[in-house]
Amino acid sequence: MRRGPVQKALAMVVHRSVILTFTAFAIFPFYWMLITAFKQNSDLYVGASNTAHNPFIFNAAPTLIHLRILFQNTLYLTWLFNTLWVGAIVVIITLVLAVPAAYSLARLTGRWGERLSIGIFLTYLVPSTLLFIPFSRLVALLGLQNQLGALVLIYPTFTVPFCTWLLMGFFKTLPKEVEESAMVDGCSRLGAIGRVVLPLAMPGLLTIIIFALTLTVQEFVYSLTFISSVERMTVSVGVPVALVRGDVYYWGSLMAACLITSVPLALIYSFFLDRFIAGFTVGAIK
Amino acid sequence: MDATEALSTPVPFKVADTLSPRDRRLGKLLLAPALAYIFLLVALPFVLALFLSLTNSSAGSLDFSFVGLQNFRNVVANPVFLRALWNTFVFTFVSQVLVMVFGNVIARALLKDFRGKLLVRFLILMPWAAPISLATLGWLWIFDSTFSVINWVLKVVGWLGPGQWYYWLGDPTLGMAAIITVHVWRLLPFSTVILLAGLTSIPAEVHEAADIDGAGPFAKAFQITIPMMLPILTVAILFGTVFTFTDMNVVYLLTRGWPARTCWPASRTRRGCWAETSGAALPSRSSSSPSSW
16 A cells, blocks of 8 residues: 555644644643733623634733732632642652552562552542541541641552552662672662662652652642631642632632643643653553 | 453562562561551541441441441432432543543554654643643633633634523533533543553554555554553553542532532532532531442
């Protein structure tokens, strides 16, 4: 089957239009956030039935008023700070639990370790919409209602399984000889881990730090359930719940908050994407 | 057994033979904290949730008197729950089908080399990386009853005549379409990159060999690509389905169960509708558990 120039050109047109269509679909909401965040209210609230007013462009000069409201008159910065605070502690807990477990599963357990690791990974599938019911009882028992501590306690339930699995895969790619030679040179097993394995595993550690952090920023159900004071909310709940006053939506400020939170996260995420995907596909690909 | 082997390490080595008793002890010691945490905060609550569904405990009190399948009988008799369950099946199924079809199309398009591929990959990935609650707010604004940009476009191209209007989140059918759109938008990047990883893992020699043997595009798709992609398709579908079926963010923020609760998925009912009808902040704990199933 030979392909003539016409078919080649046609294939290229199809390829281009597929790429363009899906890219446009993916980024349109972000473009919409961007343009909304900088539009004057008179330009924003025209009503879609007015076909003479093109909503895709600035019909009046752009304004910074929505950003000023967001940073000066709302608790957005507090929510960001709360989120990072919770994220930092969740990262530490995740590292403390997942690093030894991942090393153990990769090196110090036999066949049962493999099965156990799959079991640990599958707990990532237990939905938060089921677990928040027993958790609310636990949180009440520990007196953590409306405390960020509740989130610190619960968030590792989804970061630890996934990060253990990811890191285990990473440890397995390191040759065993590195710690064996260190142990021949007189290190204990733990010494070899600390001096040789962990420095080599830095990219893997960085990956799980990023994922624990991003999963914390994205989490919504637990945060909505357990935090009721506006000044203690995380950003993923504060913006949709507390930035809307009654039925009044300040769309400019809302969209600015969504955009400012999402874009840095998307940037960081895409750098670590390949490892993230490797976590889901390890073993399913030969 | 098969699943265990399929998921196991790609480089098999016999650890068990070379482990000393000391190493085994250390292994258990290193594993213990994570296992204890997962047992206490995932396994135990999970079992407790299942157990509570068989008792008549409620939000106010943990009363462990066993009532068997009574709660399940109650929810199955509740039309709001049944409607919610049906809605959940519909939007999970439709969005999964769309995600698989579109995900394959994009993954194939991204398999080729072209200029700006890295940028395109970053942009296509953005919906998955953004916090879902904030992204849904963006969609809420796009579907706004008065200012919807979709309606503006439909007006301009003449689809909507004078006096015609789409209330995206105020109509059961359109509301379902809106929810499916957001779920597809959100899950498409995830499936695309997983399917892409699967496609790139098929060695080129396999296709070359098939070409030499005279296989047509259909034979290649059904005898090579699909069978070789099956494990990875399973991963993509399993996670995509669980993420969609148990999600409450999108519906909660997009429609708040409106209009007339017809758009509620099962994961939504326990906080909203039942709390409303029973006048409690949280509905009966026991009756809420079955709704995740």
